[in-house]
Amino acid sequence: MADASCHGQSAQPVRLPLSDGCVDYYPGWLSAVEATRVQQALQASLPWQQDTIKLFGKPLKIPRLQSWHGDPECVYAYSNLVMDPHPWTPQLSALRRRCEQLTGTRFNSVLANWYRDGQDSMGLHADDEPELGPKPVIASLTFGAARPFVFKHKRTGARYSLPLAHGSLLIMAGATQAHYLHGVAKTSRRVDARINLTFRWINPHLTSV
Numbered sequence: 260m261a262d263a264s265c266h267g268q269s270a271q272p273v274r275l276p277l278s279d280g281c282v283d284y285y286p287g288w289l290s291a292v293e294a295t296r297v298q299q300a301l302q303a304s305l306p307w308q309q310d311t312i313k314l315f316g317k318p319l320k321i322p323r324l325q326s327w328h329g330d331p332e333c334v335y336a337y338s339n340l341v342m343d344p345h346p347w348t349p350q351l352s353a354l355r356r357r358c359e360q361l362t363g364t365r366f367n368s369v370l371a372n373w374y375r376d377g378q379d380s381m382g383l384h385a386d387d388e389p390e391l392g393p394k395p396v397i398a399s400l401t402f403g404a405a406r407p408f409v410f411k412h413k414r415t416g417a418r419y420s421l422p423l424a425h426g427s428l429l430i431m432a433g434a435t436q437a438h439y440l441h442g443v444a445k446t447s448r449r450v451d452a453r454i455n456l457t458f459r460w461i462n463p464h465l466t467s468v
């Protein structure tokens with residue numbers, strides 16, 4: 260399996276059928292018991308905030324809570340929002356180390372997202388900011404409600420969706436960000452809270468702000 264990998268790991272993931280992309284899915288990366296423990300600790304301990312972005316000049320509260328953590332130089336900018344990092348917590352550091360061991364990649368930052376209910380969402384986007392580099396490896400951990408995660412091919416519009424399970428890990432690598440958008444849609448279904456962590460490598464010298 261190792262030679263089929265696009266990010267250096269050797270366990271047995273499910274490779275998603277995305278032409279032009281490279282996405283591996285590990286459904287039970289953490290046991291349900293451990294994932295629940297981690298979710299509760301993250302909800303209780305991170306400095307969650309609801310950020311405001313500017314859309315066509317108008318301030319707009321983003322529909323979720325966030326917390327950005329990383330090495331001190333990891334300033335992250337998107338949608339006119341510039342975020343200085345909070346420091347690593349012991350729990351985020353431990354999860355980072357495990358993601359680094361699996362992928363053979365280094366991560367210097369993590370964005371935590373808290374989708375409080377079905378009205379919280381993340382619009383379709385690509386994590387293709389210059390500071391992430393041309394072929395970023397992004398490790399995405401999910402806790403709580405299994406919301407559908409949608410990929411949309413930028414050129415063909417083809418969509419692929421899968422519900423990301425409690426305790427799962429999704430690795431997006433290769434040209435995935437170049438060719439696909441991804442996001443988490445709103446739903447009118449009653450859904451419990453979902454926490455997502457996306458570990459990234461930010462190159463501060465490439466920052467666009």
Ligand SMILES: O=C(O)CCC(=O)C(=O)O
Pocket residue numbers: 370372381386399408441442443455457
């Ligand atoms: O919540 C998710 O699964 C996706 C988060 C995401 O795409 C991001 O933080 O860039």
Ligand SMILES: [Fe+2]
Pocket residue numbers: 384385386441
């Ligand atoms: Fe993303």
